[in-house]
Amino acid sequence: xxxxxxxxxxxxxxxxxxxxxxxxxxxxxxxxxxxxxxxxxxxxxxxxxxxxxxxxxxxxxxxxxxxxxxxxxxxxxxxxxxxxxxxxxxxxxxxxxxxxxxxxxxxxxxxxxxxxxxxxxxxxxxxxxxxxxxxxxxxxxxxxxxxxxxxxxxxxxxxxxxxxxxxxxxxxxxxxxxxxxxxxxxxxxxxxxxxxxxxxxxxxxxxxxxxxxxxxxxxxxxxxxxxxxxxxxxxxxxxxxxxxxxxxxxxxxxxxxxxxxxxxxxxxxxxxxxxxxxxxxxxxxxxxxxxxxxxxxxxxxxxxxxxxxxxxxxxxxxxxxxxxxxxxxxxxxxxxxxxxxxxxxxxxxxxxxxxxxxxxxxxxxxxxxxxxxxxxxxxxxxxxxxxxxxxxxxxxxxxxxxxxxxxxxxxxxxxxxxxxxxxxxxxxxxxxxxxxxxxxxxxxxxxxxxxxxxxxxxxxxxxxxxxxxxxxxxxxxxxxxxxxxxxxxxxxxxxxxxxxxxxxxxxxxxxxxxxxxxxxx
Numbered sequence: 001x002x003x004x005x006x007x008x009x010x011x012x013x014x015x016x017x018x019x020x021x022x023x024x025x026x027x028x029x030x031x032x033x034x035x036x037x038x039x040x041x042x043x044x045x046x047x048x049x050x051x052x053x054x055x056x057x058x059x060x061x062x063x064x065x066x067x068x069x070x071x072x073x074x075x076x077x078x079x080x081x082x083x084x085x086x087x088x089x090x091x092x093x094x095x096x097x098x099x100x101x102x103x104x105x106x107x108x109x110x111x112x113x114x115x116x117x118x119x120x121x122x123x124x125x126x127x128x129x130x131x132x133x134x135x136x137x138x139x140x141x142x143x144x145x146x147x148x149x150x151x152x153x154x155x156x157x158x159x160x161x162x163x164x165x166x167x168x169x170x171x172x173x174x175x176x177x178x179x180x181x182x183x184x185x186x187x188x189x190x191x192x193x194x195x196x197x198x199x200x201x202x203x204x205x206x207x208x209x210x211x212x213x214x215x216x217x218x219x220x221x222x223x224x225x226x227x228x229x230x231x232x233x234x235x236x237x238x239x240x241x242x243x244x245x246x247x248x249x250x251x252x253x254x255x256x257x258x259x260x261x262x263x264x265x266x267x268x269x270x271x272x273x274x275x276x277x278x279x280x281x282x283x284x285x286x287x288x289x290x291x292x293x294x295x296x297x298x299x300x301x302x303x304x305x306x307x308x309x310x311x312x313x314x315x316x317x318x319x320x321x322x323x324x325x326x327x328x329x330x331x332x333x334x335x336x337x338x339x340x341x342x343x344x345x346x347x348x349x350x351x352x353x354x355x356x357x358x359x360x361x362x363x364x365x366x367x368x369x370x371x372x373x374x375x376x377x378x379x380x381x382x383x384x385x386x387x388x389x390x391x392x393x394x395x396x397x398x399x400x401x402x403x404x405x406x407x408x409x410x411x412x413x414x415x416x417x418x419x420x421x422x423x424x425x426x427x428x429x430x431x432x433x434x435x436x437x438x439x440x441x442x443x444x445x446x447x448x449x450x451x452x453x454x455x456x457x458x459x460x461x462x463x464x465x466x467x468x469x470x471x472x473x474x475x476x477x478x479x480x481x482x483x484x485x486x487x488x489x490x491x492x493x494x495x496x497x498x499x500x501x502x503x504x505x506x507x508x509x510x511x512x513x514x515x516x517x518x519x520x521x
Contacts (some may be wrong), residue, residue: 001173001400001409001434003416003441005258006133009062011125011150011157016116018132019074019147021082024110029091029102029142034208036092038377039327040139040165041099047139048094058137058145060161060417061172063180063409069149069156070187075111077182078147080192082109084178085325086202087166091142102142103204116148125150133161133419159417164327170314170403171325172416177405178323180412195323203326210315214376219384223376226369228385230308230333238333239308240392241427241444242295245453256421257446261458263465264476265437271473272438272465278472281360283438285367286468287397287431289359292336294460296354307336311367312396312430313374323404330374331391336366356468392425399433406435427454431461438465 023029036044047054082088083106090103116132119125129148136146144163149156160175167175178194185192217224231237264272269283276286292307311334316322339354382389400406408414421443427450429442440461444454469476 001406001414001416003169003418005420006060006126006130006417007123007420009126009129009415009417010122011062011129012122012152012155013118013120013125014150014152014157015118016125016128016148016150018114018116018136019078019149020112020114020136021078021088021109021143021145022112023104024108027104027108029104032090032101032103032204034101034204035211036099036101037207037210037327038214038379039329040092040207042379043165044092044094044099044139045097055422056134056137056419057139057164058133058161058419059164059167059169059172060133060159061176061414062157062159062417063176063412063414065156065158065180065183065412067155068153069151069158070183071113073183073186074149074158076186077179078111079109080182080186081179083107084197084200086204087324087326088143088145090204091144092165093140101204119150129159129161137161137163139163139165157413161417166327167325168314168327168329169416170316170328170398173400173403173405174323174325176412176414177403177408180405180408199323201318201320201322201324203321203324203328206321206324206326206328210377214380217376217380217384223373224381224384226373227333227376227381230335231385231387231389233306233335234308236387238310238389238392240425241450241453241457242304242307242309242393243297243453243457245427245445245447245450254422254424255446256423256426256443257451258441258443259455259458260439260441261462262437262439263431263462264469266435267473268466268469268476269433269438271469271471271476275357275468275472276360279357279360281357281364283399283433284397285360285363286356286465287438288334288336288367288395289356289363290461290464290468291395291429291431292338292363293354293356293359293464294457296338303338305338307338309334309393309395310391311370311374312394313371315374330376331378331394332370332373334366334370334395336362356464357471390426392427394426394428396428396430397432398430401433401435429454429458 035041043057086103089106089109090101092099092101116128119128132146132148137144145166146161148159148161150159158179160179162175181194182192219225272286273283276282281289288311291309295304295307297303310331313330313332315328315330316324321328336359339359378389378391424445427442427444429440431438431440440458442454442458444450466476
């Protein structure tokens with residue numbers, strides 16, 4: 001699965017059309033007392049305040065279907081799918097500062113088709129899709145999503161785009177598997193091989209549960225206190241990128257750059273996990289250890305004593321949410337002490353004589369401390385602390401191998417897409433594991449010095465992962481050049497659990513049945 005900007009998505013020429021959901025004749029939404037999530041509320045308020053000046057915030061999935069599009073089967077698949085996910089039938093609107101919800105009942109939607117024209121160049125198709133997605137994914141309107149097809153005699157490319165308030169990166173993978181299966185089933189006249197709709201948890205219900213759980217938090221509660229301590233250690237603001245990257249751009253919304261580097265192939269990923277587990281860790285804690293050690297700057301007068309970042313975690317904490325579409329993410333502060341007394345840099349600029357595997361106990365402990373803090377959404381933490389908490393340096397880890405439908409990604413030429421991002425100082429970095437290996441993808445400010453610093457950081461991570469993997473497979477000795485650089489990827493889902501923060505915590509999360517594979521530190 002590749003994650004790229006729409007400009008990098010090369011769709012074969014064909015006849016393009018947009019497909020839109022709208023209420024059936026006479027259908028009206030019902031005022032819904034269930035509140036938005038804290039993330040949704042902040043997202044909709046920001047869009048309402050900025051209006052057209054806002055950056056688009058959509059995520060999309062594109063994939064191919066064999067043969068010409070069967071339009072009746074396509075319409076049936078989309079309608080059944082919208083009925084499966086209540087969040088797609090629920091609208092949010094900012095009204096005098098309050099964000100209110102309205103929801104349509106199942107079976108009360110229709111699908112309309114509008115032609116976009118016949119395109120002969122992939123770049124023209126990408127431009128048309130980007131314009132369509134930018135225009136039709138406004139989080140303050142309904143629907144805040146739109147679909148598109150590009151049909152040919154032998155195949156059809158379909159794209160489904162959603163404002164971020166509807167989906168996270170993991171949801172995008174679910175979209176592909178469900179919509180593809182519903183379409184194939186409708187075309188073949190058979191039942192879809194999917195869990196029954198009533199077994200799919202509603203993200204709207206999750207939002208209500210989250211608000212019930214978090215709205216009662218106070219400044220003195222342990223999770224908030226720990227956030228406050230973390231911010232104080234960072235100088236009062238969320239941490240920034242750990243390597244020198246120059247001053248932030250004077251332009252607050254400068255266009256960001258992106259990169260992807262494969263760290264190890266499939267054999268290397270297996271060896272890395274084996275080495276980590278032999279030393280009391282996992283691939284997740286090993287990835288965090290690599291991120292931390294790559295940030296060390298031996299001999300520098302201002303070298304950090306701790307690695308600090310915001311960790312992106314999923315909040316799909318119970319089995320009922322495993323197949324739900326929604327924005328199931330949280331951020332947690334994570335801190336990991338760096339080796340002390342190191343004064344020399346070795347190969348690839350990493351500390352000489354320091355083994356990533358030695359950091360595993362500390363990395364595992366850091367993850368266990370961090371995970372529960374994601375149960376309190378950042379907007380709520382900011383409210384209680386009376387500060388702004390703009391994410392500046394965010395990291396994540398996710399194992400994609402057990403995602404539903406992963407085996408069909410290659411044959412359907414699946415591609416996850418994201419809107420272009422703008423920021424003067426944000427650096428996001430995702431470590432991902434797939435059947436092909438482990439790779440890292442990042443977005444960051446486009447200034448030349450920042451670009452160079454992020455690339456140096458990723459090269460250090462790659463060296464450390466290969467060095468650790470060689471402990472299990474001596475043939476995997478570190479190299480100094482990237483394995484591959486022809487793939488760009490993007491995602492934003494990590495691993496987390498809603499669990500009690502500790503003995504001093506006033507409350508535990510409402511759910512604790514973790515469902516995603518490969519999440520234990």
